[in-house]
Amino acid sequence: MKPVRWGVLGAAKFAREHMAPAIHAAEGAELAALATSDPAKAEGFLAFCPGLQLHSSYDALLADPTIDAVYVPLPNHLHVEWSLKALAAGKHVLTEKPIALRAEQIDQIIAARDASGFLAAEAFMIVHHPQWQRAKEWLDAGEIGQLRHVDAAFSYNNAAEPGNIRNRPDTGGGSLRDIGVYTLGSMRFVTGAEPEDVAARIILDAGVEVFADLNAMMQGPTGRFTYRSMTSMRLANRQEVVFQGDKGMIRVGSAPFNANVHDVAEVELHLPGQRVITDRFPTANHYKLQVEAFGRSLRTGAAYPCPLEFVRGTQAMMDRALDTAMEISL
Structure with missing residues (x-):
């Protein structure tokens, strides 16, 4: 079965040092694209993934038909917005914690997840x-x-x-x-x-x-x-x-x-x-294990180990x- 092709929204330091390398190393995953308006910020990603496709905007990455899932490491107040945009664009989405600033905002993402049929999860690794x-x-x-x-x-x-x-x-x-x-x-x-x-x-x-x-x-x-x-x-x-x-x-x-x-x-x-x-x-690398668990859910239809309903309770x-x-x- 072909690997899940991942895109990253933003060249955050945490993404460069932890999550992007984990996606690159994970079984059944391929780090395929990065969205950043600053080419200099992409250099650290290209150092370990030379074939990475660069997009100059988040919307451009979401419009890329070759991308299956996106990882969102943006500041907290942007998590809900870009999680919803990713689902609307037909992408599975893994968003950094906290995925929302209020519990009721998570209800919006759950509703969008259920309506779209795509997986949405918080990166509670x-x-x-x-x-x-x-x-x-x-x-x-x-x-x-x-x-x-x-x-x-x-x-x-x-x-x-x-x-x-x-x-x-x-x-x-x-x-x-x-x-x-x-x-x-x-x-x-x-x-x-x-x-x-x-x-x-x-x-x-x-x-x-x-x-x-x-x-x-x-x-x-x-x-x-x-x-x-x-x-x-x-x-x-x-x-x-x-x-x-x-x-x-x-x-x-x-x-x-x-x-x-x-x-x-x-x-x-x-x-x-x-x-x-x-x-x-x-x-054990919990970032890599998280990406692999996400991919297994997509391939097998098995329940994701940390669903948004659990995240909402926290x-x-x-x-x-x-x-x-x-x-x-x-």
Whole structure:
């Protein structure tokens, strides 16, 4: 079967360093086209994919009849617009997270997906990584007993970059919108839980939320548990998610979100008697696995592992937190 021919909308740094190489390397995929008005920005892509077709506009790429699917790495506030345009142009679309800034906007994409028959998905790559699948397997198998609490943290410091799109309210900036999808989405993926209530305290800097302390009571398939998420764009680097039960603990703490970039991917199972089982995944590339999962869904008709309905649940939880958040100062 012929490979899925991919086009990339925009020469974003993240696309150049991670997703475009992953598409190029993925089984059943072909990196075929890039849309950018600046030829200089295309050079980094051409370095590893010399045969790449260049288009001077996003619309020109969407009009290319040889392209099957597009990857959208544009700033947050443009995700809905170009996801809908891609579907309308007859393309499958994989859009960076968050795919929308409000849950109700995802409803538009779901409706367009269903009407068109094309696949639309958010690039929530971590669910394709074996460390997260292992964490879910351990939890589902009852290895830690009754789940009682989950806490997640993701932080970095970009205070020296005021022009960064993450530090701008007009481009959908903020720590929750940038990295809250990881802390909330990973918890929901592993536990299958939804919030009963949500509360948050936030810190604003120049109109952008740069710190969010979110607390919730969650209801999952096996009962209720408490949850806490901390995200920040003003703290030292930290990544960690802990699932704590009454008999043990699962910790994804080396590189839960930037696997094998931040550190080597590994997940720990802490059992009674201070016994710890550690599974390490030094070669897994979740970007490549994501592209391959997308392609399998197109070829076989199998359900995509992370559908927009799941993504909507994460965004709805984030919306509830931001809508009711209390501003604080530290």
